[in-house]
Amino acid sequence: xxxxxxxxxxxxxxxxxxxxxxxxxxxxxxxxxxxxxxxxxxxxxxxxxxxxxxxxxxxxxxxxxxxxxxxxxxxxxxxxxxxxxxxxxxxxxxxxxxxxxxxxxxxxxxxxxxxxxxxxxxxxxxxxxxxxxxxxxxxxxxxxxxxxxxxxxxxxxxxxxxxxxxxxxxxxxxxxxxxxxxxxxxxxxxxxxxxxxxxxxxxxxxxxxxxxxxxxxxxx
Numbered sequence: 001x002x003x004x005x006x007x008x009x010x011x012x013x014x015x016x017x018x019x020x021x022x023x024x025x026x027x028x029x030x031x032x033x034x035x036x037x038x039x040x041x042x043x044x045x046x047x048x049x050x051x052x053x054x055x056x057x058x059x060x061x062x063x064x065x066x067x068x069x070x071x072x073x074x075x076x077x078x079x080x081x082x083x084x085x086x087x088x089x090x091x092x093x094x095x096x097x098x099x100x101x102x103x104x105x106x107x108x109x110x111x112x113x114x115x116x117x118x119x120x121x122x123x124x125x126x127x128x129x130x131x132x133x134x135x136x137x138x139x140x141x142x143x144x145x146x147x148x149x150x151x152x153x154x155x156x157x158x159x160x161x162x163x164x165x166x167x168x169x170x171x172x173x174x175x176x177x178x179x180x181x182x183x184x185x186x187x188x189x190x191x192x193x194x195x196x197x198x199x200x201x202x203x204x205x206x207x208x209x210x211x212x213x214x215x216x217x218x219x220x
Contacts, residue, residue, distance in 0.1 A: 015206060124137060152190075
């Protein structure tokens with residue numbers, strides 16, 4: 001998927017999650033008693049727990065502060081950058097042009113591997129100072145999942161070559177190399193009209209869902 005399409009899809013999914021968070025916390029007052037028990041798996045409970053884990057300067061019912069706005073700005077920036085980071089191994093990508101000097105192997109290899117992002121996730125999890133990096137990881141993981149149904153497929157455990165996840169390295173016309181997996185879904189080719197239509201569909205659907213979630217809050 002092209003870089004700007006990755007940003008569009010990730011931004012849409014982020015907007016849906018953000019709308020769900022706002023809707024779940026609407027009307028919550030600090031210290032207010034809940035009339036009925038709230039299931040532990042509900043967003044009303046999940047959001048405060050996630051905020052604590054992420055070291056966010058916020059608690060349910062608390063007023064919006066400059067510290068919170070700066071934290072949110074950093075989170076959004078990292079999330080959107082994360083939507084482009086996996087393609088730094090492609091010298092023609094938006095970020096890759098600045099890292100062409102780094103030996104990172106074939107495109108869709110190291111930077112698209114779950115082993116790589118699993119290691120980074122573990123680093124974020126055990127280091128409270130790096131917790132904001134969870135947004136970078138989230139953006140990157142959505143990127144590689146969006147690449148999975150493209151014509152080249154996705155080798156999630158690269159460089160391991162196991163069972164149905166077997167992959168091969170192919171040479172491209174510009175002299176670069178790319179990891180290709182022959183099995184799996186083939187929904188679109190990068191840069192094709194089908195990709196554009198998929199992105200438009202996801203974006204419009206996401207906008208409608210976000211509006212539906214926020215409408216009761218806005219009209220309350």
